[in-house]
Amino acid sequence: MTVESTAARKTTRRSSGTKRTASASTSTTKKTSTRAEADAVEPELVQLLTPEGERVQHPDYDIDLSAEELRGLYRDMVLTRRFDAEATSLQRQGELGLWASLLGQEAAQIGSGRALRDDDYVFPTYREHGVAWVRGVDPTNLLGMFRGVNHGGWDPSTNNFHLYTIVLGSQTLHATGYAMGIAKDGADSAVLAYFGDGASSQGDVNESFVFSAVYNAPVVFFCQNNQWAISEPTEKQTRVPLYQRARGFGFPGVRVDGNDVLACLAVTRSALERARRGEGPTLIEAFTYRMAAHTTSDDPTKYRRDEEREAWEAKDPIQRLKAYMENEGHADAAFFEELEAESEALGKQVREVVRAMPVPEHMAIFDHTYADGHALVDEERAEFAAYQASFANGEAE
Amino acid sequence: MAVQKLPLAKALNESLRKALETDPKVLIMGLDVGKLGGVFRITEGLQKDFGEDRVVDTPLAESGIVGTAIGLALRGYRPVVEIQFDGFVFPAYDQIVTQLAKIRARSLGTVKMPVVIRIPYGGGIGAVEHHSESPESLFAHVAGLKVVTPANSSDAYWMLQQAIQSDDPVIFFEPKRRYWDKGEVDTEAFPGELHKARVAREGTDLTLVAYGPMVKTCLEVAEAAAEEGKSIEVVDLRSISPLDFDTIQASVEKTRRLVVVHEAPVFFGSGAEIAARITERCFYHLEAPVLRVGGYHAPYPPARLEEEYLPGLDRVLDAVDRSLAY
Numbered sequence: 076m077t078v079e080s081t082a083a084r085k086t087t088r089r090s091s092g093t094k095r096t097a098s099a100s101t102s103t104t105k106k107t108s109t110r111a112e113a114d115a116v117e118p119e120l121v122q123l124l125t126p127e128g129e130r131v132q133h134p135d136y137d138i139d140l141s142a143e144e145l146r147g148l149y150r151d152m153v154l155t156r157r158f159d160a161e162a163t164s165l166q167r168q169g170e171l172g173l174w175a176s177l178l179g180q181e182a183a184q185i186g187s188g189r190a191l192r193d194d195d196y197v198f199p200t201y202r203e204h205g206v207a208w209v210r211g212v213d214p215t216n217l218l219g220m221f222r223g224v225n226h227g228g229w230d231p232s233t234n235n236f237h238l239y240t241i242v243l244g245s246q247t248l249h250a251t252g253y254a255m256g257i258a259k260d261g262a263d264s265a266v267l268a269y270f271g272d273g274a275s276s277q278g279d280v281n282e283s284f285v286f287s288a289v290y291n292a293p294v295v296f297f298c299q300n301n302q303w304a305i306s307e308p309t310e311k312q313t314r315v316p317l318y319q320r321a322r323g324f325g326f327p328g329v330r331v332d333g334n335d336v337l338a339c340l341a342v343t344r345s346a347l348e349r350a351r352r353g354e355g356p357t358l359i360e361a362f363t364y365r366m367a368a369h370t371t372s373d374d375p376t377k378y379r380r381d382e383e384r385e386a387w388e389a390k391d392p393i394q395r396l397k398a399y400m401e402n403e404g405h406a407d408a409a410f411f412e413e414l415e416a417e418s419e420a421l422g423k424q425v426r427e428v429v430r431a432m433p434v435p436e437h438m439a440i441f442d443h444t445y446a447d448g449h450a451l452v453d454e455e456r457a458e459f460a461a462y463q464a465s466f467a468n469g470e471a472e
Numbered sequence: 473m474a475v476q477k478l479p480l481a482k483a484l485n486e487s488l489r490k491a492l493e494t495d496p497k498v499l500i501m502g503l504d505v506g507k508l509g510g511v512f513r514i515t516e517g518l519q520k521d522f523g524e525d526r527v528v529d530t531p532l533a534e535s536g537i538v539g540t541a542i543g544l545a546l547r548g549y550r551p552v553v554e555i556q557f558d559g560f561v562f563p564a565y566d567q568i569v570t571q572l573a574k575i576r577a578r579s580l581g582t583v584k585m586p587v588v589i590r591i592p593y594g595g596g597i598g599a600v601e602h603h604s605e606s607p608e609s610l611f612a613h614v615a616g617l618k619v620v621t622p623a624n625s626s627d628a629y630w631m632l633q634q635a636i637q638s639d640d641p642v643i644f645f646e647p648k649r650r651y652w653d654k655g656e657v658d659t660e661a662f663p664g665e666l667h668k669a670r671v672a673r674e675g676t677d678l679t680l681v682a683y684g685p686m687v688k689t690c691l692e693v694a695e696a697a698a699e700e701g702k703s704i705e706v707v708d709l710r711s712i713s714p715l716d717f718d719t720i721q722a723s724v725e726k727t728r729r730l731v732v733v734h735e736a737p738v739f740f741g742s743g744a745e746i747a748a749r750i751t752e753r754c755f756y757h758l759e760a761p762v763l764r765v766g767g768y769h770a771p772y773p774p775a776r777l778e779e780e781y782l783p784g785l786d787r788v789l790d791a792v793d794r795s796l797a798y
Contacts, residue, residue: 226578227580228580229579230579230583231546231582232583238575240571242566245566245571247539248535248540249540249546249571251536251539252540252542252544252547253543253544254543255543255544256547257547259549278535278563279539279567282535282536282539285533285536286531286533442580442581445616445618445640446576446581446584446585446638447618447639447640451715452714
């Protein structure tokens with residue numbers, strides 16, 4: 076399949092808002108037609124808010140939010156985007172070694188994250204800055220690993236938000252195990268595990284599906300299909316829509332418009348409630364798009380076309396909610412102005428905190444490797460301390 | 473009665489039983505650990521007595537077993553995971569190395585990882601491929617893991633409970649060819665430190681360092697050498713990471729000669745680490761270079777050849793003679 080045909084299909088979907096059809100694909104290869112046939116029977120995305128900001132109904136998922144709640148979701152998305160933009164700038168200025176932008180995925184993260192209860196537990200990958208935000212994690216804590224001063228650095232139990240996991244899919248098993256523990260404890264909380272379309276190919280993700288189904292674990296798998304695993308399109312990960320995989324493992328899968336914050340909230344809330352009722356896991360595929368590079372080290376111009384990005388820009392999650400709120404009178408100009416000021420303040424604060432992040436003491440290399448101590452670590456720590464001290468003595472002379 | 477004579481396998485079973493009784497957060501997980509009691513019957517009868525919630529039969533997926541154990545540990549449990557055979561641990565190696573070993577450090581010490589991974593290891597039982605390997609160095613090399621192996625029933629009983637009580641992840645290697653060897657277990661005696669080596673036999677002419685299945689072999693070597701008038705000291709390491717170099721050093725300063733014996737390939741094996749450090753520590757005491765006896769840099773051979781591959785009485789005695797000839 077060519078990149079052009081991928082873009083064409085997505086454009087067709089957006090403009091028609093209907094099921095994908097075989098004719099939407101311009102390619103005539105056998106592989107493509109097989110996928111088009113599979114897509115032809117695929118149900119629509121769960122969507123509650125169109126790209127134009129019109130509220131639509133869905134028979135299985137509905138949501139009734141107050142104006143204040145809508146403003147809250149909007150605020151979350153705007154501030155998360157601002158934070159992300161600041162981090163990207165900081166990387167460009169050499170303050171961060173790397174950044175993984177969430178641009179375009181704000182609705183998927185804020186919508187799913189706002190479905191959580193405080194006693195639920197989240198297992199993120201390394202791009203869940205919006206989910207961290209709604210969990211109350213200080214966003215500047217997320218930057219330590221990207222600045223190179225730690226490998227995580229927060230206590231996961233403070234906000235029930237696990238450390239970022241870089242090896243793809245590993246955390247889905249941790250999430251499943253944690254959920255098995257919840258069930259053993261007889262508690263009614265649930266676990267939300269994030270991963271991407273690339274990670275869906277990993278064995279660990281598939282093993283987590285097996286374990287969670289077998290033990291009926293209260294875990295919701297939230298796959299943000301942002302269409303690209305660095306340079307590899309979703310087509311290189313799967314021959315069937317990802318959400319359909321759940322059926323083979325024995326639990327429901329649903330595809331949601333990942334750029335629709337209301338739909339992401341409604342679908343995740345429903346799946347978490349199902350898990351709490353003891354009905355086991357759900358796979359949610361949030362169909363979205365990574366507007367920026369995979370990380371700041373990546374160059375998307377080498378593997379995808381501007382037209383594709385432009386097509387997704389028209390589905391922007393923040394603009395669509397803004398249009399809806401303005402049309403319905405849920406927010407006035409003052410709200411948007413105040414939020415703009417708040418955004419700028421957040422950006423400034425992030426910048427200041429990052430620049431002030433101290434390089435850890437040399438001896439921190441040895442800290443926290445073991446809980447009970449380790450003779451070799453003790454020995455090497457002492458050697459290293461003596462070595463460092465030898466410089467200090469030299470300077471003093 | 474506090475003192476019993478038990479096969480090593482039964483001592484492990486009693487140890488797990490004790491751990492399950494003592495701490496409600498202890499869980500046993502793995503393939504076939506429930507009704508079957510494990511392929512070596514180490515968990516026999518435990519599911520019957522403690523239920524399916526405490527002794528958990530898992531799907532056939534090693535990464536899944538270890539990965540979910542990590543999640544359970546995050547929830548406050550203390551999972552004891554059984555990997556059926558040494559060669560089957562590798563699907564879980566990623567979870568062990570990239571996750572289990574590092575979560576504590578990544579959380580700046582706020583998260584504990586009290587997971588024990590039990591692995592029956594080593595050869596000598598006539599098994600097929602992937603059932604006889606000694607991968608301990610691959611784990612000892614990873615910071616954040618602890619690696620231990622008992623050589624007798626008493627250590628099997630006590631070391632496993634100590635491993636379970638540790639807030640660090642412990643890779644617990646069980647010498648499968650010694651499962652059926654009987655030894656005394658005092659279930660009330662105060663146990664020694666988990667990571668302290670033990671002088672299993674005193675001697676004055678040469679030190680043999682071994683662990684796990686090779687301790688018995690080395691004791692037999694010392695016995696045979698004694699008939700030739702040679703006095704061999706045998707040190708049972710018990711713990712590979714951390715490794716008790718002080719006990720080895722004290723022994724070598726006395727005997728002035730050292731031979732390290734293990735089943736794993738010699739190349740980049742634990743014997744290399746011991747030889748290097750003891751050479752550093754005891755350079756002026758040594759009368760001979762530190763020698764190593766172990767497996768070859770070849771895939772573990774078919775069962776009919778394993779007696780040639782594994783260090784046996786004659787190969788170790790030969791190394792003893794070479795050392796004494798310097």
